Amino acid sequence: MIYHEPFDYETSEELLKAAKKLNLELPFQGDLSPLLRKLEIGGKTVPNRMAVQPMEGADAYVNGSPGELTLRRYRRYAEGGSGLIWFEAAAVVPEGRSNPHQLMLNNENIESFQSMVKDTRNAAYKAYGDSHDIFCVLQLTHSGRYSMLEAEASPKVVMYNPYLDKSAKSLHILDDKELDELQESYIETARLAYHAGFDAVDIKSCNGYRLNVI
Numbered sequence: 055m056i057y058h059e060p061f062d063y064e065t066s067e068e069l070l071k072a073a074k075k076l077n078l079e080l081p082f083q084g085d086l087s088p089l090l091r092k093l094e095i096g097g098k099t100v101p102n103r104m105a106v107q108p109m110e111g112a113d114a115y116v117n118g119s120p121g122e123l124t125l126r127r128y129r130r131y132a133e134g135g136s137g138l139i140w141f142e143a144a145a146v147v148p149e150g151r152s153n154p155h156q157l158m159l160n161n162e163n164i165e166s167f168q169s170m171v172k173d174t175r176n177a178a179y180k181a182y183g184d185s186h187d188i189f190c191v192l193q194l195t196h197s198g199r200y201s202m203l204e205a206e207a208s209p210k211v212v213m214y215n216p217y218l219d220k221s222a223k224s225l226h227i228l229d230d231k232e233l234d235e236l237q238e239s240y241i242e243t244a245r246l247a248y249h250a251g252f253d254a255v256d257i258k259s260c261n262g263y264r265l266n267v268i
């Protein structure tokens with residue numbers, strides 16, 4: 055039988071004690087200094103091995119530009135000291151947004167992304183000095199089955215799924231031409247991300263979104 059219980063450990067001792075009680079072998083190292091070692095990624099030296107995971111805040115403007123809260127969040131992440139910041143999912147086309155406040159990068163709003171990247175890097179320099187050159191990744195996405203248009207569900211799928219699509223009011227099955235165009239949109243958005251100052255892009259292919267084919 056699988057056993058679950060809520061936990062709220064405040065110290066490593068509490069965690070180790072609980073593991074012992076459960077008869078679990080938990081490798082544990084109190085020395086966190088390996089996290090502070092530099093790392094080479096794609097020819098760039100990243101100041102440490104800590105990373106902020108991509109997490110959508112749903113606080114972008116309707117045109118896809120980062121909002122005030124988005125900008126504040128990334129400044130704060132940078133002030134936290136992580137060497138790598140993985141910016142949240144940003145849509146590559148309007149019809150692939152998960153909600154009207156998801157980030158979306160395009161030719162019209164690239165300047166707002168440029169200033170977000172600049173502000174985030176500057177916050178890191180200000181907090182940790184000129185050598186604290188963070189690695190910035192932008193995650194590119196199309197929400198596929200979970201897309202919304204003007205706050206209405208507007209699923210874009212590659213096939214009908216009798217389990218997931220049972221209650222869908224509308225369902226658009228993307229044809230080969232649309233999929234080819236989508237490929238171009240990813241490439242174009244990756245190019246814009248480069249010009250906005252990101253070091254890399256990540257192609258989101260999980261959580262049932264468009265490239266996670268189901």
Ligand SMILES: Cc1cc2nc3c(=O)[nH]c(=O)nc-3n(C[C@H](O)[C@H](O)[C@H](O)COP(=O)(O)O)c2cc1C
Nearest residue numbers: 106107108109110111141142143144193258260261
């Ligand atoms: C509010 C929220 C938004 C998230 N947005 C994204 C996202 O944009 N892209 C992604 O790959 N994962 C996203 N995730 C998943 C997280 O990056 C992370 O992988 C997940 O929360 C597991 O890590 P944890 O156990 O530390 O929470 C999100 C998670 C949360 C809670």
